[in-house]
Amino acid sequence: MQSHPFTHSMVRKIGVGLLILVAVIIHCSLLLFYESASLYVAFADSLISVGLWCGAAYISWYMVEYTKVWSARLVIALGVQILWASMLFFLFV
16 A cells, blocks of 8 residues: 555645645634634634545545546545535534
8 A cells, every 4th residue: 555645755744734724724714704703613613624624635545546447536536525515514503
């Protein structure tokens, strides 16, 4: 099994960590300024949302690596995103 591209080297780990941090900050700031949410609620929502999305992206790489047909890759990627969206929907309803 090949190593995951995100964890292949320290440079990639730092880069991905910074991208995740930027995504959390942007999501949190949008919730603060557009929705007038409190800081704790906005930060918790952004951590959960971005965390679930990053987890889905991390796991889907292993599934897509073993699938050689492009249409199956597309179905897997869409399925993971639908799963992510449904988990967020039921989490905040």
